[in-house]
Amino acid sequence: MEEIVSRFFTNLLERPSSPRNMPFLLQPAVAIDFGVRAGMSEAKLRRKPYFRTVVLEKEERPELIGEGWKDMGMLVIMAWVLDTAFQLIALNWRYPLETLVIATVLAVLPYVAIRGLVGRVFSMKDETSHT
DSSP: OHHHHHHHHHHHHHGGGSTTOHHHHHHHHHHHHHHHHHHHHHHHTTOOOHHHHHHHOTTTHHHHHHHHHHHHHHHHHHHHHHHHHHIIIIISSOOHHHHHHHHHHHHHHHHHHHHHHHHHHHHHHHHHHHO
């Protein structure tokens, strides 16, 4: 088990500086694109911020989580495929736990952060243009 954890962190720290660092650039870029679109749509519909509502509003949580996974489902699958390809090319092996962690973090965190930020910025912009 110790070897698995050690390899995980070693591979994680080496990835951004390796010649094949494309997943570290491409996955967040695609997630940001999806997040911007979702945030703009959220602001246009005058909805409450996504992450805050998921965390604090129990009655709205199931619908929003379903909506979020609909938005993020393909993104996460693409991230898993991209990370698996990276591992097979760069490491000549596949590490499923690394794929799960890396791909999910590089896809979900930027999506949620940007969706909330863009949603707030565009909703504030919309409020100032109506007053």
